[in-house]
Amino acid sequence: MTKEETFTRIIKQNEGVIYKITRLYTRNEEDQKDLYQEIVYQLWKAFDGFRGDAKVSTWMYRIALNTALFHLKKDKRSGYSVSLDTVVLKQKEYDPLLDERLNVLYDSIRNLEDLDKAIVFLFLEEKKYEEIAVITGITSSNVSTRMARIKEKLKTQIIKK
């Protein structure tokens, strides 16, 4: 299998993950498509260095989350003009009820601080605390402490609403 074939296979297997990250870190479809391309580009750039001794998912989550974080914060003026139509997003096929609940869910996570946002996302992706620690760079015990705090924050958000 060539490098390109292996890469496209991995991206296809994980396109849902990339989609979820892009939706979490952007607020409109144009930015989402732009971030989607940037993540695929960063993964391609990093692909030669991926030796396979780490789990594909850990490697992918780390790069995708770093890219999303940086993309979100950097000055838009230094961005690039890309033909966005090449990216096809998935959300069109949701049923309206699920979509409404998803909007509430994404908004709740977006309101969290950057580190908590990544932690709760990985938690929802059913990652163990150890893997969350490897991806985010904090200790497992810190992940656990922060998760307890995040639960409290989410409850407070509901009360405020």
Add this chain to the structure above:
Amino acid sequence: MELEEMQAVWSQMSDQLENQNKLTNKLIMQMTQERYKNKIGILSKYEGIGAIVCFIAALSLLLQLPKFDTWYLLVSAVFTIAYLIIVPLVVLHSIKEMKRINLIENTYKETLVAYAQKKKQFLLKQRIGIYLNFILLVVSLPVIFKVFKDEDIFMTNVNLMYWYVPIMAIFLLVFSRWGYGKYKNVTNSASKILEELDNTSS
């Protein structure tokens, strides 16, 4: 929405996403290539063009340096030339530094820390830049007069300086107070992030 409810909705969405395959091999490779092409021209777009314009202006002033025949005109010209060379270099260096954040090797925390640090440095440079801009506005006026009209403004149009300098000073005061407030807020929040992240390693 509580965490347990979030988990249920997330899992439902993930199941639906699993069943959608939108990307083709061609599309994936197109994304990487198109992105690569666009990466090349980034600097040339804004900061690069700005820097070239500044360097040309500096060179042209440098060639006309003998024209500045009094010490104050010479000081104004030297400051203007130094500004036109140093400021674009600092801007280009900051952009390069920002791009050096390693998104591939870093953990998420390291990216957050690197970003917060670079942001603080960038804002400090920006603040210094605001003051320099106003000095430039004042000293460039005699330079412009000398280059385009071959006049010493202090001899021929000194009245212009009497109202121009105080107006600039008022602008400087108002703008820098506003800028300082913003600067303080952003650096405080960057410092808070750094402090908080520092605690996560213990």
